[in-house]
Structure formats: structure tokens, C-alpha cells
Amino acid sequence: MRRNKILVAALLALSIVACKSKKDAPPPAAVGPVPDAEQMAWHKMEKNAFIHFTINTFTDKEWGYGDESPELFNPTDLDADQWVKVLKETGFKGVILTCKHHDGFCLWPSEYTEHDIANSPYKNGEGDIVREVSDACKKYGLKFGVYVSPWDRNRADYGDSTYVTYYRNQLKELFTSYGDVFEMWFDGANGGDGYYGGANEERKIDRKTYYHWPKTLEMVREIQPQVLFFSDGGPDLRWGGNELARAGFTNWNTISSDSIYAGMAGIQDLLNKGSEDGKNWVPLEANTSIRPGWFYHAKEDSLVKTPEQLLDIYLTSVGRGSTLLLNVPPDKRGQFHENDIASLKGWDALLKKEFAKDLTEGASISASTVRGEDDTYSANQTLDDNYDTYWATDDAVKTGSLEIDLGESQQVKYITIQEYIPLGQRVKEFNVEAWLNGKWEKVAEATTIGYKRILRLEEPVDTEKIKINITDSKACPVINNVEIY
Structure with missing residues (x-):
């Protein structure tokens, strides 16, 4: 009896040692730049909305000249609650409002100009649409962001240093009076012809130096440290080189910000694809509008993108590792048009239909190799609904396979894969195979x-098994999620 007890104790000790050894594998070290906490939260938002609404809505223009009278701005039944409620119901996580477009008209009562909502008929000059949208976002749990055009075709001093002071003063108003702002958006339109207080002339500025961007952005960060800045090349989020919400088939989240400048050759292609060896984490935000234009035009009521077109856009943006920014412009009433709402709801229904049942639920999964033979990094970590667990290989192993057994033959249309990007972006090439006619056949391949x-x-x-093959990677792959639909 005593001998049996000793044997049991010895086996238990060996078991403990074995279990301990399987938990000793250290996690992979980060490779290259990685997202900070705010960028990581932004990645997880996936779908945000742009709202283009200003005096252009009432003049039927895309770019106002700057000479428009504030009295033209007169929405008859504005309902910011309707905007944000529709967006909430159709899966959006954030809203970016055009607080000031190139025409210079401000949607809030600014202390520093008369070219604003306070001098319009809206609410007898007592309106503040920035506040209405900010409050609606708080009500429905969406994050609030601002677009503030650096170019101002109304200001007489545009091009002088005094305008930069004016621009900064307006940023202070927006960032101190309306709660948390998750993103500040500004585009590359800077300088050209305009009203400029009656000068009616063309003005050019040096885009690199005129705004003193480092100082301007530092000022904003001192007020709200969490804000992310979007522009063509960052510093936090980058343009995708087109307004079709089409991220590159190869899409690296990294670029070298110090090597990008306005007008450089090949910049749009670089922004679309990113740079494998980029020194900064500057992910792509894919933007487009639900209509041909950015502002509402009645003639475009029949040209609203269909749910099927929006699904395609989703797959070339979110489906390629970027976040989608979709513009939905309110009409002259100050409401989303019925056609736009119908399309958004149809799209949301289509997404829910296409991605209704994850076939990996109840499936079994295995890996060609596991880091340190440690269950902490096993293939099962890709199916556990925990973002922070992942399958990984040993440092020297830069390829590997995941095999998913669905248990029975199922129709497969989509495969979703996620890298654990807090440790950097790694995968350079991969493919997907399906078990067909008694053998593995390649059904898809991609890069990043x-x-x-x-x-x-x-x-x-129709297949019972799917295999994901990582064929090239910058370092050991770390895959934290797999879904099959």
C-alpha cells in the first residue's frame, strides 16, 4: 500500500513538473511599431459615420466659396437624435461632424467669427448643432469626433499668421466645450480661390509650415490627450489614397511619417498599402459617402448606395484591416433622407444575414506547431472569444497552419482571421484550403x-474542414481569432 502511495505521489510530482514546464513559454516579443491604447480602441470600432452638413446643404454645392450669407442656413426640422439613433441601430460606433468646412461657416456659435450659426435663422440664432450632435452621441453611446477644415475661404486673413491663431482658438472652443472627442479630422484641401472677406482671389500657403501643425496638435493634446488625429499621413490615422473606402489588398498599418509630404510621387499608393518596414503605427481609415457627393443633393436621392454595394465596401475596408468611415449627409430638413435610412438598414440586415452563424462554434481546431508546446498558445485560443488570447509559434517558426474540423459538411462563404496586433503586424502571406473530394484544395489567398x-x-x-496556412511572416505568427461563415 505504501509503495502504491509513493508511486502515486511520484506520478503527481511528474505531472506537476510537466504542467509547469508547459506554462513556462514566454509570450512573443512585439515586432515593429504597435498601436497605442487609443488606436487599439479605434481599431475595434470598425464602423464610424461622417456627417457632412453645413451651408452647402442649402446652396447645393460641394465646396462653398465663402461668400454665402449665414441667413441661407435654415433647416426646417433638424433632428440630431434621428441621425445618431439610426447610426446606433445600424452598427456604427462613432460620429465625426463637419463642424467647419472649407467655406468657413461654423455649426457652433463661435466667439471669433460672425460667419456662424448664431447669425442664421436656425433657432433664431440660438442654435448649436455641434452640441446637439455631441449630446445625441452621449445619449446613444457613440463616440463623438470633429472635422475642422484648416482651409477657410471666408476669412480675410487666411494666409496670414493671424488666421492660424484664429484656427487654434476655434479648436480650443471645440475641445473645451463639447465633452470627449475621439478623433479630429482634417483633409488636404489647403489654399486656392476663395472669397476671403471680399478679396475674391487665389491664395497659396506652404502646407508643411503654415499651420505649424506640431504646435497646433500639441495644443489640442494638452486639452484632450486621448484624441486621434487623422490627415493624409497621420500622425495617428491615415487616408487610404482614395474616397472609395478601398484599402489596399496589401495593407500594412505602418508607415514612416517623416518620409511623407504633400505632392510626393506615389503618395496615394503608399497610403493605400502602407509600408512593411514603416517606423510608425498609422492605420488606414477608409472613407466614402453613401451618395456620389459628400453633402446632400436632391438630385442624388436615387443614387444612394445599395445594401449590396455597402457590403462590398465593408469587405474592402473592415475586411482588409482598416476602419470604415461612411458619410451620411442630412437633407435640408436636417434629417437623414428616407432612402439613406432604408439603405443603411438593408445593409445592417445583410451583414447580420451573411455573418449570422459562425461555423467554428462547436468545431475542433489543431495547429501544425504550438509555441513551447504550451497550451497558453494553442490553436484553441483562436476560438475562445477572448481578444487577448492567441495561437503562436516558436520565435524561429514563421510559418504554420490551423486546421478547423467543422464536424460535418457545411457551406463556407467567408473566412475571418485576426492578428493580435498589440504585438505588431506580422503576416505577409497566407492562404486558405478546403477539404474537397478527399484532398486539400486552395480556395483563397491573400497577403496581410x-x-x-x-x-x-x-x-x-461545401466542406467539413478548412485549413489556414501562414506561408510568410515577419516573425512568429500570432493569430487571436478565426471565424467561418
């Missing part, structure tokens, strides 16, 4: 993964 990659098969396949 990043935060999320969604592959839509050209032809759905």
Missing part, C-alpha cells in the same frame, strides 16, 4: 491580415 481580414470565396464551397 492586421486587425481583421475577411476573405469572401469567389464560389462558396
Whole structure:
């Protein structure tokens, strides 16, 4: 009896040692730049809305000249609650409002100009649409962001240093009076012809130096440290080189910000693809409008993108590792048009239909190799609904496979894969195979993964097994989520 007890104790000790050894594998070290906390939260938002609404809505223009009278701004039944409620119901996480476009008209009562909502008929000059949208975002749990055009075709002093002071004063108003701002958006339109207080002339500025951007952005960060800045090349978020919400088929979240400048050759292609060896984490925000234009035009009521078109846009933006920024412009009433709402709801229904059942639920999964033979990094970590667990290989192993057994033959149309980007973006190439006719057959291939990659098969396949093959990676792959639909 005593001998049996000793044997049991010895086996238990060996078991403890074995278990301990399987938990000793250290996590992979980060590779290259990684997202900070605010960028990581932004990645997880996936779908945000742009709202273009200003005096252009009433003049039927895309770019106002700056000579428009504030009296033209007169929405008859504005309902910011309707905007944000519709966006909440259709899966958006944030809203960016055009507080000031190139025409210079301000949607809030600014202390520093007469060219604003206070001099319009709206609410007898007592209105503040920035506040209405900010309050609606708080009510429905969406994050609030601002677009503030650096170019101002109304200001007489645009091009002088006094205008930069004016611009900064307005940023102070917005960032101190309306609560948390998750993103500040400014585009590359700077200088050209304009009203400029009656001068009616063309003015050019040096985009690199005129605004003293480092000082301007530092001022904003001192007020709200969490804000992310979007522009063509960052510093926090970058343009994708087009207004089609089409991220590059290869899409690195990294670029070298100090090597990018306005007008450089090939900049749009660089912004679209990113740089594998970029020194900064500056992810792509893919933007487009639900209509041909950015502002509302009645003639475009029949040209609203269909749910099917919006699904395609989702797959070339979120499905390629970027975040989607979709513009929905209110009409002259100050409401989302019925056609736009119908399309948004149809799109949301289509997304829910296409991604209704994750076939990995109840499936079994195995990996070709596991880091340190440690269960902490096993293939099962990709199916556990925990963002911060992942499958990983040993440092020297830069390729590997995940095999998912669905248990029975199922129709497969989409494969979703996510990299654990807090440790950097790594995968350079991968493919997907399906078990067909008693053998593995390649059904899709791609390059980068990043935060999320969604592959839509050209032809759905009926299969009981799917294999994901990482064929090239900058370092050991770290995959934290796999879904099959």
C-alpha cells in the first residue's frame, strides 16, 4: 500500500513538473511599431459615420466659396437624435461632424467669427448643432469626433499668421466645450480661390509650415490627450489614397511619417498599402459617402448606395484591416433622407444575414506547431472569444497552419482571421484550403491580415474542414481569432 502511495505521489510530482514546464513559454516579443491604447480602441470600432452638413446643404454645392450669407442656413426640422439613433441601430460606433468646412461657416456659435450659426435663422440664432450632435452621441453611446477644415475661404486673413491663431482658438472652443472627442479630422484641401472677406482671389500657403501643425496638435493634446488625429499621413490615422473606402489588398498599418509630404510621387499608393518596414503605427481609415457627393443633393436621392454595394465596401475596408468611415449627409430638413435610412438598414440586415452563424462554434481546431508546446498558445485560443488570447509559434517558426474540423459538411462563404496586433503586424502571406473530394484544395489567398481580414470565396464551397496556412511572416505568427461563415 505504501509503495502504491509513493508511486502515486511520484506520478503527481511528474505531472506537476510537466504542467509547469508547459506554462513556462514566454509570450512573443512585439515586432515593429504597435498601436497605442487609443488606436487599439479605434481599431475595434470598425464602423464610424461622417456627417457632412453645413451651408452647402442649402446652396447645393460641394465646396462653398465663402461668400454665402449665414441667413441661407435654415433647416426646417433638424433632428440630431434621428441621425445618431439610426447610426446606433445600424452598427456604427462613432460620429465625426463637419463642424467647419472649407467655406468657413461654423455649426457652433463661435466667439471669433460672425460667419456662424448664431447669425442664421436656425433657432433664431440660438442654435448649436455641434452640441446637439455631441449630446445625441452621449445619449446613444457613440463616440463623438470633429472635422475642422484648416482651409477657410471666408476669412480675410487666411494666409496670414493671424488666421492660424484664429484656427487654434476655434479648436480650443471645440475641445473645451463639447465633452470627449475621439478623433479630429482634417483633409488636404489647403489654399486656392476663395472669397476671403471680399478679396475674391487665389491664395497659396506652404502646407508643411503654415499651420505649424506640431504646435497646433500639441495644443489640442494638452486639452484632450486621448484624441486621434487623422490627415493624409497621420500622425495617428491615415487616408487610404482614395474616397472609395478601398484599402489596399496589401495593407500594412505602418508607415514612416517623416518620409511623407504633400505632392510626393506615389503618395496615394503608399497610403493605400502602407509600408512593411514603416517606423510608425498609422492605420488606414477608409472613407466614402453613401451618395456620389459628400453633402446632400436632391438630385442624388436615387443614387444612394445599395445594401449590396455597402457590403462590398465593408469587405474592402473592415475586411482588409482598416476602419470604415461612411458619410451620411442630412437633407435640408436636417434629417437623414428616407432612402439613406432604408439603405443603411438593408445593409445592417445583410451583414447580420451573411455573418449570422459562425461555423467554428462547436468545431475542433489543431495547429501544425504550438509555441513551447504550451497550451497558453494553442490553436484553441483562436476560438475562445477572448481578444487577448492567441495561437503562436516558436520565435524561429514563421510559418504554420490551423486546421478547423467543422464536424460535418457545411457551406463556407467567408473566412475571418485576426492578428493580435498589440504585438505588431506580422503576416505577409497566407492562404486558405478546403477539404474537397478527399484532398486539400486552395480556395483563397491573400497577403496581410492586421486587425481583421475577411476573405469572401469567389464560389462558396461545401466542406467539413478548412485549413489556414501562414506561408510568410515577419516573425512568429500570432493569430487571436478565426471565424467561418
